[in-house]
Amino acid sequence: MSKGITPIEKNELYQVTFQDLTHDGAGVAKVEGFPIFVAGALPGEKGTIKIVKVKKGYAFGRLMELETRSDDRVEPACPIYKHCGGCQLQHMSYEGQLEAKHKQVVEVLARIGQIQDVPVHPVMGMDEPWRYRNKAQVPVGEQEGGLVAGFYQQRSHDIIDMEECLIQEQINDDLVQAAKRICDTHGVRAYNEERHSGNLRHIMVRYGQVTGEAMVVLVTKEDKLPNQDQIVDEIRKISPSIKSIVQNVNSKKTNVIMGDHTKVLWGEEYIYDYIGDIKFAISARSFYQVNPKQTKVLYDQALKYAELNGSETVIDAYCGIGTISLFLAQKAKHVYGVEIVPEAISDAKRNAKINSMQNVEFAVGEAEKVIPWWYAQGVRADVLVVDPPRKGCDEALLQTIIKMKPKKVVYVSCNPATLARDLRVLEDGGYKTTEVQPVDMFPHTTHVECVALLKLKGHE
Numbered sequence: 001m002s003k004g005i006t007p008i009e010k011n012e013l014y015q016v017t018f019q020d021l022t023h024d025g026a027g028v029a030k031v032e033g034f035p036i037f038v039a040g041a042l043p044g045e046k047g048t049i050k051i052v053k054v055k056k057g058y059a060f061g062r063l064m065e066l067e068t069r070s071d072d073r074v075e076p077a078c079p080i081y082k083h084c085g086g087c088q089l090q091h092m093s094y095e096g097q098l099e100a101k102h103k104q105v106v107e108v109l110a111r112i113g114q115i116q117d118v119p120v121h122p123v124m125g126m127d128e129p130w131r132y133r134n135k136a137q138v139p140v141g142e143q144e145g146g147l148v149a150g151f152y153q154q155r156s157h158d159i160i161d162m163e164e165c166l167i168q169e170q171i172n173d174d175l176v177q178a179a180k181r182i183c184d185t186h187g188v189r190a191y192n193e194e195r196h197s198g199n200l201r202h203i204m205v206r207y208g209q210v211t212g213e214a215m216v217v218l219v220t221k222e223d224k225l226p227n228q229d230q231i232v233d234e235i236r237k238i239s240p241s242i243k244s245i246v247q248n249v250n251s252k253k254t255n256v257i258m259g260d261h262t263k264v265l266w267g268e269e270y271i272y273d274y275i276g277d278i279k280f281a282i283s284a285r286s287f288y289q290v291n292p293k294q295t296k297v298l299y300d301q302a303l304k305y306a307e308l309n310g311s312e313t314v315i316d317a318y319c320g321i322g323t324i325s326l327f328l329a330q331k332a333k334h335v336y337g338v339e340i341v342p343e344a345i346s347d348a349k350r351n352a353k354i355n356s357m358q359n360v361e362f363a364v365g366e367a368e369k370v371i372p373w374w375y376a377q378g379v380r381a382d383v384l385v386v387d388p389p390r391k392g393c394d395e396a397l398l399q400t401i402i403k404m405k406p407k408k409v410v411y412v413s414c415n416p417a418t419l420a421r422d423l424r425v426l427e428d429g430g431y432k433t434t435e436v437q438p439v440d441m442f443p444h445t446t447h448v449e450c451v452a453l454l455k456l457k458g459h460e
């Protein structure tokens, strides 16, 4: 492609072959080297596309006709797949998805981190990659026939009713729809975003896959719920699994789902669940992994990489509710966890207590400030685990790791791009990445988690 000239035009048709997938699941084709992104197309496929938008170095197209199908193409199992947007890869076989995620990790590590010579193991997927989510968080709207609970139609604020979400626990779908009908019968009106009027904003259901305990949360604009007693009584009777019915009041004009005020309408404040042998208390607002089966796979891998024998001091940075910290504390001498959200640390402390674990302590704060402070106090970790949000680790934290020199760093990541960037910094600071294990926590979406093991050079 010659510089400055765009070889394609808007609204024109082109016949192309797709070569790749973007990290958000679109097919990539090239016309004279100029990349075009087309949702719904798979690598290896040939088809006719229409250009819908041209940007400076790339364009977006729409698939008009598919001429050669990929062997990985399957009929999406979910009837609302095209409208919902929650999943991006249901048109690809599960094996194909796992291979595409593996390829993405290998390429990103090489391109962004210049990390080429590291074994990236095949992605650990689920045997049954459906109905894995333990939490449903469904917006409520109104149509002529009454309340609807479902999803925002793509690029709009209209809510489409959803009887079933195939990546959601069956009971969550059932409870959302039943709670919606009960609220409707008792005259609860849906919240209207534009007018900031009405009441019921979201219905949320959380389910402990091991304990079978469920929690129903009604997120409302008003403190008052009309006919509350009847509503609660009827919801309670839907299923013996329900252990908790909670109202969360969010009176603000915001698209943040939960408000600050939570009250228990019936039953317990917490439900419980297990990941491996560790028990977790889950409140309406607690963070808890949405796919605990694969979380166990991921954290087992982190634990395996940590290779603990009971004598080690371990730091778990970005520890959330302490899931990894408690996993590690089963095998380490002492674990320090640090996390920025105070409520998550309260949950972490509660979780340590209900599991009778005394060799773990938690601090609230920024990992990049607290860990340097610990270092200044003489804390030295043998193993340091990080599980940062998508933006990766703060540079100050990486520099402290390089100074503290733990023999092993176990990096758990939900974003291969920032993982690659941070691995490069650690490699330049004296570490060697020895292996990377991707894990599929969110089948049918483009997300991929990885756990990487780094060893201090001279200790490999």
Ligand code: SAH
Binding pocket: 287, 289, 317, 318, 319, 320, 321, 322, 323, 324, 338, 339, 340, 341, 344, 365, 366, 367, 368, 387, 388, 389, 394
């Ligand atoms: N390991 C945790 C989840 C980690 S998700 C678990 O299994 O529960 C990333 C976490 O990092 C979130 O809980 C987020 O609140 C926290 N976080 C974000 N920025 C942070 C920072 N600068 N310092 C410490 N924690 C941070």
